[in-house]
Amino acid sequence: MTNPLQPPKRKNPILRTRQPILPPWTRSRVGLGMTSAAARGRFELQQCDGCGAVQYPPREMCSDCLGTELTWTEMSGRGQLISETLLHHAHDLYFRERMPWRLGYVKLEEGPSVVAHLHGDVPAPPTAVNVIARLDRAGRGVLIAIPEQEVPNMADDRQLREMTCDPKFRKVLITDGKSETGQAMVREIARAGASLIWVGHTEPWKQPEGFAELADIPEVELIPLDVTESRNIQELGKALGGRVDILINTAQVHRTHGITDRYGTDVAKMEMEVNYMGLLRLAQNFAPAMMSRGADGQNSAVAWVNILSAFALANYPSHGTYSASQAAAMSLAQCLRAEFKPSAVRVLNVFPGPIDEPWNQMIPPPKIAPERLARDVVAALKDGVEDLYPGDVAQEMYSRFREDPKILEKELGDG
Amino acid sequence: MNGRAHVAERLQQTYDDVVITAPVTVEYVRYSNRSAHWFLALALRGLIEQAGVAKSEIDGLCVSSFQLVPDTAVGLTQHLGVSPRWLDHIPMGGACGVVGLRRAARAVQCGDAEMVACISGDKNQVDTFRNLLGSFSQYAQDAVYPYGSGGPNASFAFFTDYYMREYGVTREDFGKLCVAQRTNALANPNALFKKPLTLDEYLNARVIADPLHLFDCVMPCAGGEGFLVMRKQRAEALGLPYVNILSTIERHNAFPDDPIQMRAGWAMDVDDLYGRADKTPDDVDFLCSYDDYPVINVMQFEDLGFCAKGEAGDFIRANEFTWNGSFPLNPSGGQLSVGQAGAAGGYLGLVEAVRQLTDQPSGYQVPDAKVGLVSGFGMINYDRGLCTAAALLERAS
Ligand SMILES: [Zn+2]
Numbered sequence: 001m002t003n004p005l006q007p008p009k010r011k012n013p014i015l016r017t018r019q020p021i022l023p024p025w026t027r028s029r030v031g032l033g034m035t036s037a038a039a040r041g042r043f044e045l046q047q048c049d050g051c052g053a054v055q056y057p058p059r060e061m062c063s064d065c066l067g068t069e070l071t072w073t074e075m076s077g078r079g080q081l082i083s084e085t086l087l088h089h090a091h092d093l094y095f096r097e098r099m100p101w102r103l104g105y106v107k108l109e110e111g112p113s114v115v116a117h118l119h120g121d122v123p124a125p126p127t128a129v130n131v132i133a134r135l136d137r138a139g140r141g142v143l144i145a146i147p148e149q150e151v152p153n154m155a156d157d158r159q160l161r162e163m164t165c166d167p168k169f170r171k172v173l174i175t176d177g178k179s180e181t182g183q184a185m186v187r188e189i190a191r192a193g194a195s196l197i198w199v200g201h202t203e204p205w206k207q208p209e210g211f212a213e214l215a216d217i218p219e220v221e222l223i224p225l226d227v228t229e230s231r232n233i234q235e236l237g238k239a240l241g242g243r244v245d246i247l248i249n250t251a252q253v254h255r256t257h258g259i260t261d262r263y264g265t266d267v268a269k270m271e272m273e274v275n276y277m278g279l280l281r282l283a284q285n286f287a288p289a290m291m292s293r294g295a296d297g298q299n300s301a302v303a304w305v306n307i308l309s310a311f312a313l314a315n316y317p318s319h320g321t322y323s324a325s326q327a328a329a330m331s332l333a334q335c336l337r338a339e340f341k342p343s344a345v346r347v348l349n350v351f352p353g354p355i356d357e358p359w360n361q362m363i364p365p366p367k368i369a370p371e372r373l374a375r376d377v378v379a380a381l382k383d384g385v386e387d388l389y390p391g392d393v394a395q396e397m398y399s400r401f402r403e404d405p406k407i408l409e410k411e412l413g414d415g
Numbered sequence: 416m417n418g419r420a421h422v423a424e425r426l427q428q429t430y431d432d433v434v435i436t437a438p439v440t441v442e443y444v445r446y447s448n449r450s451a452h453w454f455l456a457l458a459l460r461g462l463i464e465q466a467g468v469a470k471s472e473i474d475g476l477c478v479s480s481f482q483l484v485p486d487t488a489v490g491l492t493q494h495l496g497v498s499p500r501w502l503d504h505i506p507m508g509g510a511c512g513v514v515g516l517r518r519a520a521r522a523v524q525c526g527d528a529e530m531v532a533c534i535s536g537d538k539n540q541v542d543t544f545r546n547l548l549g550s551f552s553q554y555a556q557d558a559v560y561p562y563g564s565g566g567p568n569a570s571f572a573f574f575t576d577y578y579m580r581e582y583g584v585t586r587e588d589f590g591k592l593c594v595a596q597r598t599n600a601l602a603n604p605n606a607l608f609k610k611p612l613t614l615d616e617y618l619n620a621r622v623i624a625d626p627l628h629l630f631d632c633v634m635p636c637a638g639g640e641g642f643l644v645m646r647k648q649r650a651e652a653l654g655l656p657y658v659n660i661l662s663t664i665e666r667h668n669a670f671p672d673d674p675i676q677m678r679a680g681w682a683m684d685v686d687d688l689y690g691r692a693d694k695t696p697d698d699v700d701f702l703c704s705y706d707d708y709p710v711i712n713v714m715q716f717e718d719l720g721f722c723a724k725g726e727a728g729d730f731i732r733a734n735e736f737t738w739n740g741s742f743p744l745n746p747s748g749g750q751l752s753v754g755q756a757g758a759a760g761g762y763l764g765l766v767e768a769v770r771q772l773t774d775q776p777s778g779y780q781v782p783d784a785k786v787g788l789v790s791g792f793g794m795i796n797y798d799r800g801l802c803t804a805a806a807l808l809e810r811a812s
């Protein structure tokens with residue numbers, strides 16, 4: 001049985017912080033298909049359009065009928081553990097530091113047998129298991145066989161935790177706790193067991209409903225934080241950067257203008273100043289310290305979350321300048337992800353549809369409730385997901401985007 | 416596929432009077448700064464010295480090596496200064512010896528070459544093995560190496576774990592084979608392991624990939640092997656002792672639908688192997704198995720017809736596997752006690768079998784050895800070994 005995770009001991013300041021090392025990350029191009037699905041938390045394998053055969057490892061042709069039309073298809077995850085090993089010797093440095101390491105060989109219900117990381121609570125073979133796909137610390141999709149049924153402290157498994165960004169016992173900075181989304185995020189992160197939650201707030205004269213109550217949460221520590229103030233962010237980066245395990249950027253400005261319905265650049269500037277430049281300031285001042293702590297034991301720096309918008313994928317003209325600022329932020333977040341890669345710190349980009357907040361008053365439902373958004377973000381952290389499209393609207397927009405970005409642009413342009 | 420090869424329309428021809436001769440081993444070392452080319456060159460030099468022929472008389476060349484990259488057999492001809500009229504490169508790991516023999520024997524039989532030098536060799540520097548693993552195959556890179564980077568140890572641990580659970584083979588059974596092979600190796604000056612191994616030492620060795628412990632795992636090293644294939648008349652004219660080829664088989668990617676590898680290609684072709692040689696498993700005086708891990712020995716006992724599937728445990732308990740035992744296994748010590756010199760590991764058993772059948776053993780001589788069975792197994796491309804081969808060889812009367 002997995003021992004429940006213990007709160008981390010105080011760090012000995014004399015000891016050298018372990019340098020981040022990545023697991024083997026080279027994959028063939030076709031092999032990256034599994035990574036693409038795992039980045040969204042899904043376990044997909046290639047299925048032949050011609051004969052229906054499911055196959056693994058990924059390849060360019062169907063090994064049954066030699067067809068070349070193969071579609072990545074979601075798997076049930078059901079499988080039978082056939083055999084196992086506990087590795088005590090590895091050839092790669094990342095695994096060497098983490099020995100022993102448990103591996104399983106699993107026959108999937110859909111046909112293929114797979115090598116998978118094996119959760120510590122799975123009984124000896126033969127036994128039924130559930131196979132899931134997750135991103136490893138190199139940001140590459142891998143398979144993990146976990147117990148068929150939920151077991152106590154399942155998420156605390158040492159190997160599984162290598163693949164996930166669970167907030168439990170971690171220190172979290174939420175950049176804006178005043179918005180409804182920010183407040184919901186604080187409450188949800190507290191519920192997930194974070195050991196300390198720094199909650200940024202600006203404009204002290206504004207006291208939105210619910211904000212005062214956040215101070216009653218024992219883990220919460222309020223800090224003045226304004227992403228438009230370079231000096232403020234610089235100082236906070238120095239003071240907290242080396243301690244933050246998860247940074248969740250909820251700071252956003254959202255106005256509802258296009259190009260011709262409002263003359264001038266003041267609103268667009270403000271949106272860019274917060275949504276884009278704010279992310280840049282945070283990244284420049286917090287990312288270096290977080291990168292150096294990518295392998296800092298049980299409670300290493302693990303994740304950076306950007307609450308963006310599905311309108312980053314394609315412009316929604318009645319929220320046109322806002323969409324543009326989100327597209328800019330998304331692009332910058334991809335840059336951050338690439339720069340984070342050697343450190344193993346994950347960037348989670350969240351693309352909700354309209355959130356049920358005052359600035360979206362004129363958008364008809366369905367809209368995602370801030371509480372639901374926060375729940376989905378925490379779940380995505382626990383699953384180690386890299387791109388999250390929470391709620392029905394975002395899911396639908398994303399599938400339309402995958403199908404044909406041009407059609408999505410035209411449809412959004414129609415209002 | 417129901418587990419047996421379908422009967423071919425035309426029976427495979429025999430090898431007439433094509434024979435194997437001039438067994439050569441290039442000294443094994445744990446690490447060496449020499450390249451694979453160096454070991455291959457020494458193998459060829461050993462062959463022409465033993466045969467007493469000029470290099471130019473070698474008109475066929477068959478090469479196996481993992482570490483020859485970026486070169487192939489083609490580039491090697493320039494290194495070696497040979498101009499063969501027949502050239503082959505067999506990248507089949509543990510099956511390369513028997514497969515190379517098959518190719519070479521047909522070339523000689525059909526007149527494409529008169530004297531084929533079959534050579535294999537590999538280097539081993541401190542990081543050679545690790546560098547090979549991550550890029551061994553596309554499937555290994557995508558679907559094995561990112562999982563603990565255990566290399567073949569992890570794959571064979573899965574087979575071993577399965578065999579123990581499913582068929583009741585025990586660590587003591589595996590250990591008995593390893594101990595016997597070590598006993599055999601003690602008379603072989605080329606074996607890298609020089610000390611006797613007790614069952615206790617085997618059982619208590621450190622864990623590598625549970626259930627595999629240290630002495631279950633072959634040790635990578637550098638070295639080379641070679642032999643010549645030619646007509647009997649030519650060998651006699653050169654005064655070379657030789658061995659007859661009774662029958663051979665090979666198979667690739669057998670039983671792809673088995674959920675885990677518990678049998679390999681031999682099981683499809685074994686009837687053919689004995690049938691064409693007009694022999695039975697009882698006629699075999701010794702077995703040179705492919706033995707990078709003992710579980711593969713066990714699979715060969717079953718798939719090559721010495722016992723039924725699932726009965727290898729009883730078979731091991733009923734037999735002795737030393738050179739003078741009831742079932743002599745790898746009389747030179749095998750890879751487990753000599754070392755695995757990359758692709759040369761696929762030659763080791765074949766070269767020793769030729770020695771045994773010509774009374775020039777590396778160490779101990781199996782008494783009254785008339786028929787030897789050599790078996791090869793290679794290339795864990797993803798989750799199972801894809802290449803199998805076997806040859807029945809007979810002492811020339
Ligand atoms: Zn097909």
